[in-house]
Amino acid sequence: MALASFLEKLPAELLIIWHTHRVPILLLAISLATLVHLTIYLRSKRTRISATPTPSSPVEKKDVELRPEWLPENTTLNVATLNLDEHAEDDIVPTAPMVKVKKGPKTVKGKKLSKKTQPVAPVFNHQTDKIQPLLFFQSLSGTTERYASACAKVLTEWTIGCDQSSSFLPPQIHDISYIEYDDYFISPPKTEANVKHFYFILLPSYNIDTVLSNFLENLSETHNDFRIDTAPLSGLLGYSVFGFGDKEGWPTEEEGFCSQAREVDKWMARLTGRKRAYPLGMGDVKSDVETRLQEWRIGVQDALVEVAEGRGLGEGVPGSGDPAESDEEDVDDVNSDSESYNPPTTRPKKATRNVDEIEDLGSMVDPNSSESPIPIDFTTYKPKSASSKSKPVPTPKEMVPTSSPTYASLTKQGYTIIGSHSGVKICRWTKSALRGRGSCYKYSFYGIASHLCMEATPSLSCSNKCVFCWRHGTNPVGTTWRWVTDAPELIFDGITTAHYKKIKMMKGVPGVRAERFSEAMRIRHCALSLVGEPIFYPHINELLHLMHKSRISTFLVCNAQHPAQLASLIPVTQLYVSIDASNKDSLRKIDRPLHRDFWERFCACLDILRNRRFEQRTVFRLTLVKGFNMAEEVKGYGDLIERALPGFVEVKGVTYCGTSAAGTAGLTMQNVPFYEEVAAFVTALAEELASRNLSYGIGAEHAHSCCVLLADSTRFKRDGKWATRIDFERFYELYEGKVEGTRTDEEGNVVGWRPEDYVGDETPEWALWGNGGFDPRDQRVWRKGKGPKDKADEESVGGKEEIRMVEI
Ligand SMILES: Cc1cc2nc3c(=O)[nH]c(=O)nc-3n(C[C@H](O)[C@H](O)[C@H](O)COP(=O)(O)O)c2cc1C
Numbered sequence: 001m002a003l004a005s006f007l008e009k010l011p012a013e014l015l016i017i018w019h020t021h022r023v024p025i026l027l028l029a030i031s032l033a034t035l036v037h038l039t040i041y042l043r044s045k046r047t048r049i050s051a052t053p054t055p056s057s058p059v060e061k062k063d064v065e066l067r068p069e070w071l072p073e074n075t076t077l078n079v080a081t082l083n084l085d086e087h088a089e090d091d092i093v094p095t096a097p098m099v100k101v102k103k104g105p106k107t108v109k110g111k112k113l114s115k116k117t118q119p120v121a122p123v124f125n126h127q128t129d130k131i132q133p134l135l136f137f138q139s140l141s142g143t144t145e146r147y148a149s150a151c152a153k154v155l156t157e158w159t160i161g162c163d164q165s166s167s168f169l170p171p172q173i174h175d176i177s178y179i180e181y182d183d184y185f186i187s188p189p190k191t192e193a194n195v196k197h198f199y200f201i202l203l204p205s206y207n208i209d210t211v212l213s214n215f216l217e218n219l220s221e222t223h224n225d226f227r228i229d230t231a232p233l234s235g236l237l238g239y240s241v242f243g244f245g246d247k248e249g250w251p252t253e254e255e256g257f258c259s260q261a262r263e264v265d266k267w268m269a270r271l272t273g274r275k276r277a278y279p280l281g282m283g284d285v286k287s288d289v290e291t292r293l294q295e296w297r298i299g300v301q302d303a304l305v306e307v308a309e310g311r312g313l314g315e316g317v318p319g320s321g322d323p324a325e326s327d328e329e330d331v332d333d334v335n336s337d338s339e340s341y342n343p344p345t346t347r348p349k350k351a352t353r354n355v356d357e358i359e360d361l362g363s364m365v366d367p368n369s370s371e372s373p374i375p376i377d378f379t380t381y382k383p384k385s386a387s388s389k390s391k392p393v394p395t396p397k398e399m400v401p402t403s404s405p406t407y408a409s410l411t412k413q414g415y416t417i418i419g420s421h422s423g424v425k426i427c428r429w430t431k432s433a434l435r436g437r438g439s440c441y442k443y444s445f446y447g448i449a450s451h452l453c454m455e456a457t458p459s460l461s462c463s464n465k466c467v468f469c470w471r472h473g474t475n476p477v478g479t480t481w482r483w484v485t486d487a488p489e490l491i492f493d494g495i496t497t498a499h500y501k502k503i504k505m506m507k508g509v510p511g512v513r514a515e516r517f518s519e520a521m522r523i524r525h526c527a528l529s530l531v532g533e534p535i536f537y538p539h540i541n542e543l544l545h546l547m548h549k550s551r552i553s554t555f556l557v558c559n560a561q562h563p564a565q566l567a568s569l570i571p572v573t574q575l576y577v578s579i580d581a582s583n584k585d586s587l588r589k590i591d592r593p594l595h596r597d598f599w600e601r602f603c604a605c606l607d608i609l610r611n612r613r614f615e616q617r618t619v620f621r622l623t624l625v626k627g628f629n630m631a632e633e634v635k636g637y638g639d640l641i642e643r644a645l646p647g648f649v650e651v652k653g654v655t656y657c658g659t660s661a662a663g664t665a666g667l668t669m670q671n672v673p674f675y676e677e678v679a680a681f682v683t684a685l686a687e688e689l690a691s692r693n694l695s696y697g698i699g700a701e702h703a704h705s706c707c708v709l710l711a712d713s714t715r716f717k718r719d720g721k722w723a724t725r726i727d728f729e730r731f732y733e734l735y736e737g738k739v740e741g742t743r744t745d746e747e748g749n750v751v752g753w754r755p756e757d758y759v760g761d762e763t764p765e766w767a768l769w770g771n772g773g774f775d776p777r778d779q780r781v782w783r784k785g786k787g788p789k790d791k792a793d794e795e796s797v798g799g800k801e802e803i804r805m806v807e808i
């Protein structure tokens with residue numbers, strides 16, 4: 001009876017419930033349907049996702065607008081295959097702060113490496129395994145280097161004398177400026193399986209942009225690269241950092257005392273999965289540094305004894321490195337803004353929380369899916385919560401501020417720094433030419449008298465760390481332009497004024513010839529090749545234009561790492577790319593490029609050079625370093641020449657700069673080839689090119705600069721005679737449009753000029769191969785103990801004296 005009455009009332013009751021709760025009911029139904037749909041979607045996608053190729057670089061690929069007017073026809077540059085620099089050529093307003101434009105969302109699919117994954121601790125078997133202590137340091141003005149060397153010495157003695165000595169290998173010391181980051185800071189060094197590594201890291205701090213900024217940026221990038229495990233250094237036994245700071249200028253941590261050492265310590269904690277073996281040490285260089293350093297070293301040694309005796313880093317003690325301890329170091333990751341760009345030390349970070357949430361959802365759907373790749377759609381970021389840190393837009397720093405040790409070191413070496421990123425230096429050949437003692441090879445080959453030539457660079461920073469570089473490992477490095485940008489007019493005025501000032505200072509120097517002195521007061525040539533990478537400067541085209549307008553010829557040398565800039569460069573009088581090696585491995589060792597896709601960039605630059613060879617004189621600059629890039633590389637260089645078909649190939653023995661930094665880079669006088677060795681190399685290269693039916697011949701030499709010139713004989717020979725010199729006046733007339741060039745398109749319309757349009761005089765007899773290349777009108781001065789003993793002797797050596805160039 002009751003049931004019948006209930007059934008009778010049910011429809012009415014349901015109707016009331018529906019009217020009262022229809023909104024929540026509808027929402028529940030939609031949620032359930034979405035969940036079911038998502039489950040089906042994730043299951044169906046999983047197999048396809050696992051086949052998704054890993055993107056080749058963490059740098060976002062983008063199209064670069066190449067300036068078509070400067071690109072010859074048939075350009076094959078495929079920008080889509082490159083990770084091009086964020087070249088802001090036309091966007092950067094000089095001296096204005098750089099603000100990175102927020103990019104649109106992108107969808108990235110890959111395997112999420114859970115932050116919660118516990119890194120696998122290396123098992124140290126004290127019976128069989130060995131500990132390899134590695135001491136890393138970085139130093140701009142030498143303090144840290146001195147302490148690091150002393151510390152390494154004490155550690156070496158200790159590892160020999162301690163009770164656990166059988167467990168230790170001799171400590172190694174490395175200058176961070178001269179290592180490949182990838183060899184040590186993406187994964188532990190690759191050695192025998194029973195060798196386990198422990199890192200000591202000694203660092204100063206600088207509140208200006210230095211090489212340290214780049215190191216920090218690299219650690220951050222490694223951590224934030226989603227293709228790399230978040231703790232890729234968990235295979236280390238442990239690490240500890242010691243910072244050198246100055247309490248006089250930076251009294252407290254809040255005010256920046258040891259700020260960069262503290263940052264490195266944090267990054268290392270993340271990268272190692274918290275293997276901090278001993279707390280961060282900090283010392284004030286003006287007071288307690290020695291005591292603090294000693295305390296810290298003894299503490300780290302104690303930790304090493306624990307490790308050597310098989311007890312690991314200890315458990316759960318804050319600072320012990322136990323993964324279970326405080327997760328303070330993750331906080332920044334979680335809160336970080338995933339889209340903002342914060343040079344120099346912070347980079348876009350992963351939206352950890354969002355990723356975790358998506359992964360959690362995946363796990364809800366399939367409890368066994370923790371190993372399965374999950375599609376990560378970075379477009380689904382949550383709006384920033386009020387609690388998340390809002391980071392101020394960083395103001396760019398000066399590349400070489402006057403307060404920096406780099407500034408001090410460069411000015412000490414004779415550079416004048418213009419603005420904050422350009423430099424000019426009077427070359428020793430300029431001084432030599434002023435005194436009538438001979439010009440450099442550029443005179444023998446191309447007709448550039450050294451006293452009319454200025455050496456300058458608009459960017460003291462570079463994206464390489466070449467072993468033979470004169471920059472002594474202290475100049476800022478970087479893959480993108482991130483500094484205060486000076487206007488081209490300021491640079492032009494600054495470098496020319498400084499050059500003239502330096503010439504004037506030569507007035508009273510004995511032997512300076514009056515006529516050369518007065519000629520030198522009108523700069524006619526500029527070699528943009530001093531140090532750093534000139535095309536890094538965002539306004540390089542405007543600067544070149546100012547030079548051409550002033551009828552100053554331009555020889556621009558670039559490092560073949562910036563294809564977009566190279567492609568969009570206006571034509572120069574002579575365009576060089578440095579070819580420091582013939583293959584990828586060798587290039588990596590000698591140039592130590594910062595770009596991970598350095599080889600692709602290098603090859604793209606060769607293709608650009610090939611395409612631009614009909615609009616300007618193109619040159620390969622080979623710098624030979626014995627033991628690095630000479631032996632058995634002739635064939636490889638042949639391949640590169642065949643690829644780019646440059647008008648010229650200059651082959652030059654390396655110049656030894658004789659600093660301790662060069663030694664750190666593994667370079668000694670033994671790496672400097674004798675002129676005979678350079679000549680033998682060039683002969684072999686010429687034969688190699690001939691065997692490929694490439695029409696190159698040895699055009700000229702300058703034994704005094706240890707330099708030989710190969711040239712394309714179909715283009716730079718006239719009436720069977722070498723014509724490697726340049727008609728500079730003609731170049732300006734072509735540039736100014738006063739005379740018409742002979743480069744035509746398919747219909748025969750003139751579209752520009754060709755290098756052949758400004759070929760100058762024949763190469764002088766004395767400069768030809770076999771004649772030494774020394775202008776007989778100049779006075780030859782031999783270095784003590786070098787040249788021939790008498791006139792007859794001099795004639796017999798014919799300029800082929802045994803020469804190894806040393807900076808004097
Ligand atoms: C331009 C400049 C900036 C500096 N910035 C800091 C800083 O931010 N925090 C700090 O603790 N020390 C700072 N210092 C002090 C250096 O870290 C300290 O002198 C250190 O010993 C230098 O080591 P190095 O000679 O190995 O390069 C700065 C020094 C200079 C010259």
Ligand code: SF4
Binds near residue numbers: 466469578
């Ligand atoms: S490319 Fe030039 S400036 Fe850059 S590191 Fe090499 S030698 Fe030095």
